Amino acid sequence: MQQANIARPGSAEPWRDPEAEPYVRILNVTKRFGATVAVDDVSLDIYRGELFALLGGSGSGKTTLLRMLAGFERPDSGRILLDGQDVADVPPYERPVNMMFQSYALFPHMTVEQNIAFGLKMDGLPRAEIRDRVAAMLDLVQLKGFEKRRPHELSGGQRQRVALARSLVKQPKLLLLDEPLGALDKNLREQTQFELVSIQEKLGITFIMVTHDQEEAMTMATRLAVMNHGYLAQVGTPAEVYEYPQSRFVAEFLGTANVFEGLIRAEGPTGALIESTEFDAFFQSDTDPPKPEGARVFVAVRPEKMRIRRAEAGEMAGTNRLIGTVRDIAYYGDFFMFVVELPEGKSIRVSRPNLARLTELPITWDDRVAVEWEPFATVVLPE
Amino acid sequence: MRLRLPSGRTLVLALPFLWLGLFFLAPFLIVAKIALSEGALGIPPYAPLLRWTDEGVLTIVLNLGNLATLVSDSFYIEAYLRSLRVAAISGVLCLLIGYPMAYAIARAPEHRRNLLLMLVVLPFWTSFLLRVMAWIGLLADNGVVNNLLLGLGLVSQPVALLYTDFALYAGIVYCYLPFMVLPLYATLSKLDPVLLEAAADLGARPWRAFLTVTLPLSLPGIIAGFMLVFIPAVGEFVIPELLGGPGAQLIGRVLWTEFFQNRDWPMASALAVVLLLLLVLPIAWFQHVQGKGAR
Incomplete structure (x- = not known):
């Protein structure tokens, strides 16, 4: 899969600076609903100006964490600091935090203008200032001329932009976005991703976004946290988390990964050698293994880091090489995904960019193929 | 020429219109006709609108006297105004009591909502008349409320509750709250x-x-609820008759008196026609507002 983080020219990386003061601090926060632990002892630092993504499946606790930041839920234990202030007991209507809701939650009885002005009106700002700021917001989200429309007279993309304008107009210290692009169709989503990032950079407001869409998180976020069952599985920049997953869950959740089981056989300065316990093959990595020799580990290899070619007659599996039969080919236009069945019955996925302009593939169904990869592509994960 | 049979859709739509025509429009036209007739001694107690004169000419005699009396006699005007006021106050009281109830039910856990709604509707399972009668037992001088107050020593003499405006409003609000x-x-x-x-x-x-x-x-719910209380309350006869004081000369009671005691059918009909017009206007307005909301 193609992963391109939207370029952030000159963006600093405050999370690498031990001196930097975190803007939002989530400290050992736990939230239970009855017997289920929605958020389990989560600690997370987010820095000023970040576009941070909380990524996870449904029930991973990402939305609960966001709602605690907004003030709709109270943590059972732990603290939430915003710009140094403990906000645990601050009700939502007094927090310098605004939220863009998944369903947008636009007020159906108000016009676009009234929706955007709502927050400023609640603050009792003078009419003239409200008018100017609403106009500036309409300009920012390119909705000039739609002032008098009601939400039901707008398209999905327009509603999304009204929701964004309404949550930004108060210039919050922190903007929370709950699946901001979830309701948009694919093309609009891609375009809106860029718009959101450029608006965020223009205003310099810290964004925390919840999403289940890994592509969305990878392309937009400065950093992301993968959540699973209420805990943080991994936190890092999209590239760090994608290229260096620390667990099988993260490797499989972010992108696609072929996961094998094996035992560490040798470790040395050049990396680790792992013997497969599933079939007669070895995996060579160029990083030090997380466990001592003899330990059981997982090995993850991403489909796009594998090469596929026709196997030579009598060719056998070896180190970082597997032999199998093509069972399925998915044509995505920009790349192919081959499903290769190994003799032991396991299927792996191998992708191949569509470099040429072919309607007939050199490799086709039922071909015997060799799949190979470089040691750097072998990711060794603790069991 | 081909014979065109009405489609099924037309038939289905025609049924309610037929119903309304037969049981609403036709009776209304009869009442309107009586309202424009002159009273007479006889059966029926009004003169026909169409008459043959001795010369054999068909004449229509419209009597606008009843309508003129309605708008000129302060007795009727006051009865109308009192009815509108009582209905409006009842509507507001129902709103003040009903809104928190409806809000609480709507916010209650989902499995409990149906039970709560059933409790709201439960009084309908008893006869309307019986429920109004029950209030007599509650509010009478030797009724439940007064006995309780006397028993607790809060009052030394029974408080006059029945046949007051309080009883009138209590009855109307109680009966119409579910609406x-x-x-x-x-x-x-x-x-x-x-x-x-x-x-x-x-x-x-x-x-x-x-x-x-x-x-x-x-707001649509508020308007709908208010109308559902207001409209029947304007013409309410039973509750003011049974619970209200002698001062509660509401239009329903006046109509009853004209019809059954004075046997003045044209006057009673004129009262009914004007009442209907008074109610149709707010309904039309309500429909207009609803239509706007639905857009």
Whole structure:
């Protein structure tokens, strides 16, 4: 899969600076609903100006964490600091935090203008200032001329932009976005991703976004946290988390990964050698293994880091090489995904960019193929 | 020429119109006709509109006297105004009591809502007349309320409750409250709670969120509920007759008197026609507002 983080020219990386003061601090926060632990002892630092993504499946606790930041839920234990202030007991209507809701939650009885002005009106700002700021917001989200429309007279993309304008107009210290692009169709989503990032950079407001869409998180976020069952599985920049997953869950959740089981056989300065316990093959990595020799580990290899070619007659599996039969080919236009069945019955996925302009593939169904990869592509994960 | 049979759709649509024509429009036209007739001694106690004169000419005799009396005699005008006032006050009282009820039901856990709604509707399982009679037993001088007050030593003499405006309003509000609660519940339960979260998020305290979001969005329910209470309450006869004092000369009672005691059918009919017109106007307005809301 193609992963391109939207370029952030000159963006600093405050999370690498031990001196930097975190803007939002989530400290050992736990939230239970009855017997289920929605958020389990989560600690997370987010820095000023970040576009941070909380990524996870449904029930991973990402939305609960966001709602605690907004003030709709109270943590059972732990603290939430915003710009140094403990906000645990601050009700939502007094927090310098605004939220863009998944369903947008636009007020159906108000016009676009009234929706955007709502927050400023609640603050009792003078009419003239409200008018100017609403106009500036309409300009920012390119909705000039739609002032008098009601939400039901707008398209999905327009509603999304009204929701964004309404949550930004108060210039919050922190903007929370709950699946901001979830309701948009694919093309609009891609375009809106860029718009959101450029608006965020223009205003310099810290964004925390919840999403289940890994592509969305990878392309937009400065950093992301993968959540699973209420805990943080991994936190890092999209590239760090994608290229260096620390667990099988993260490797499989972010992108696609072929996961094998094996035992560490040798470790040395050049990396680790792992013997497969599933079939007669070895995996060579160029990083030090997380466990001592003899330990059981997982090995993850991403489909796009594998090469596929026709196997030579009598060719056998070896180190970082597997032999199998093509069972399925998915044509995505920009790349192919081959499903290769190994003799032991396991299927792996191998992708191949569509470099040429072919309607007939050199490799086709039922071909015997060799799949190979470089040691750097072998990711060794603790069991 | 081909014979065109009405389609099934037309038939289905025609049925309610036929019903309304037969049982609403036709009786109304008869009542309107009587209203324009002159009273007469006989059966029926009014003169026909169409008459043959001795010369054999068909003449129509319209008597506008009854309508003129209605708008000129302060007795009738006051009865109308009193009816409208009582109905309006009842509507407001039902709203004040019904809104919190409907709100609480709409916010109750889902499995409990049906039970609560059933409790609201439960009184309908008993006869309307019986329920009004029961209030006599509650409010009479030797009724439940007075016995309780006397027993607790709060009063030394029975308090006059029955045959007062209090009893009148208690009866009307009690009987018509479900008509307020149900449409309010219908709109309030449709209200997405996330809108209130959005309001809070944008800085609205709970009370302001209610005023700026919940209240305007429940306006269709408020209007529907108010109309459902107001319209029948204007013409209400039983409750003022059984619970109200002698001063509660509402239009329903006046109509009854004209019809059954004075046997003045034309006058009673004129009263009914004007009452209907008084009610059709707010209904038409309500329909207009509903239509706008639905758009």
